[in-house]
Amino acid sequence: MADELNPQEAGGNTYLAxxxxxxxxxxxRLGKVWRLSREGLNPNEIAEKSGYSKxxxxxxxxxxxxxxDSTLPNTTTLMARRYGPILRDFVKxxxxxxxxxxxxxxxxxxxxxxxxxxxxxxxxxVKREEEEQKFERQTSAxxxxxxxxxxxxxxxxxxxxxxxxxxxxxxDDRTYLKVGMSERDAIKRFRQQRGSxxxxxxxxxxxxxxGSNGMDIAEVERKIHRHLAHADHVRNSERGAGxxxxxxxxxxxxxxxxxxxxxxxxxxxxxxxxxxxxx
Numbered sequence: 001m002a003d004e005l006n007p008q009e010a011g012g013n014t015y016l017a018x019x020x021x022x023x024x025x026x027x028x029r030l031g032k033v034w035r036l037s038r039e040g041l042n043p044n045e046i047a048e049k050s051g052y053s054k055x056x057x058x059x060x061x062x063x064x065x066x067x068x069d070s071t072l073p074n075t076t077t078l079m080a081r082r083y084g085p086i087l088r089d090f091v092k093x094x095x096x097x098x099x100x101x102x103x104x105x106x107x108x109x110x111x112x113x114x115x116x117x118x119x120x121x122x123x124x125x126v127k128r129e130e131e132e133q134k135f136e137r138q139t140s141a142x143x144x145x146x147x148x149x150x151x152x153x154x155x156x157x158x159x160x161x162x163x164x165x166x167x168x169x170x171x172d173d174r175t176y177l178k179v180g181m182s183e184r185d186a187i188k189r190f191r192q193q194r195g196s197x198x199x200x201x202x203x204x205x206x207x208x209x210x211g212s213n214g215m216d217i218a219e220v221e222r223k224i225h226r227h228l229a230h231a232d233h234v235r236n237s238e239r240g241a242g243x244x245x246x247x248x249x250x251x252x253x254x255x256x257x258x259x260x261x262x263x264x265x266x267x268x269x270x271x272x273x274x275x276x277x278x279x
Contacts, residue, residue, distance in 0.1 A: 018103045019067050022094035030090060033060035051258075055267045056251065063087070070110060084118075085166070087111040122160065132156075132202075135268065139205045142266045148217055149210040149265060150181045150224065152253055153203040163247055172249040174233070178203065179253065180244045181221035206250060208266035209257040220260055227256050 023034040029052065036046045043061065047054040063086055065071040088111055095104050121127045154177045162173035211220060225244075229235050233248035257264065 014100075015103050015106060016068065018099050019107075022090070022098040023064065023067070025098065026090070026093065028090075028093070029056070030060055030063055030086070033057055034064055037061070037064075054264075056254075066110060066114065067107065084111045084115045087114070135204050138268060142205070142208065146184070147208060147210060147265055148181075148183050149208045150179065150217065150221055150257070150262065151205065151209075152207040152250070153178050153205045155199065155201055155203050157201065159204065172251050174247045174249050176245045177206070177248055177250070177253070178245050179221070179224055179228070179248075181217050183217050204268065205266070206268045207253065207257075207264060209262040210265045211260075211262050220262070223260060224253075224256055228252075 023031050025031065026034070032050055033046055033052070036049060041049065043054055043057045046052070047057045050057070052060075062071075066087065067090070087107055091099060091104055091107050099107075154175065158175040158177075162175040164174040166173050211217065225235070225246075228246045228248055231252070233246050233252060235243065235246055254264065
């Protein structure tokens with residue numbers, strides 16, 4: 001473990017030097033985004049060079065800010081539960097070589113404060129209503145365009161409480177996501193299904209992937225479904241249940257879309273800032 005810090009130095013210059021040294025050596029996604037940002041690249045350029053989605057680059061940037069300057073991420077409660085485990089996993093990777101006991105304790109304190117704040121937000125009906133309205137605005141903005149493509153959505157419950165949880169930075173939680181397509185207008189198709197009485201709550205639109213002109217969207221959907229099944233991202237086969245629901249995560253779907261030469265037309269904006277999510 002690195003040399004001991006005095007407790008009053010935690011969060012100060014020595015703390016910052018240790019965290020930056022650990023980020024510079026980190027071989028996981030946080031470290032890669034950190035080094036590219038230090039080269040002066042903007043989020044779009046980092047996404048292009050790293051192969052990560054812009055949404056994930058933004059996610060890593062918020063994590064880095066939490067480590068470096070103790071800024072709580074301005075993320076929604078739907079996405080926030082992943083951040084505490086990621087901070088703790090960063091500590092495990094670097095506490096022997098780069099992080100002192102005081103720095104480890106400071107990061108742990110931040111993770112605890114973060115978890116408490118996320119729980120407070122998640123249990124705040126006003127905050128949850130604000131988030132639902134934000135996602136509705138994003139969907140409405142995307143609805144103004146008529147876009148054929150592959151769409152992905154999920155029920156809020158399964159985003160807040162994933163079916164299979166992960167405790168490290170390199171793997172993501174798996175939960176039920178619906179992967180479907182429309183040859184005419186993915187948003188309108190989503191809207192039609194969004195009003196279905198068979199669903200216990202309105203689903204959230206997470207992605208729309210689009211292909212080049214002339215691409216057979218129905219065949220692309222079949223390829224994605226086969227790929228998910230072959231990767232053991234289990235397809236829902238319960239009798240009476242929809243067969244387009246898969247136990248998967250967005251990182252896998254983004255990668256699959258890239259392999260099939262699809263572009264991300266719409267991605268949910270999971271920050272607390274109300275921005276246009278069309279990218």
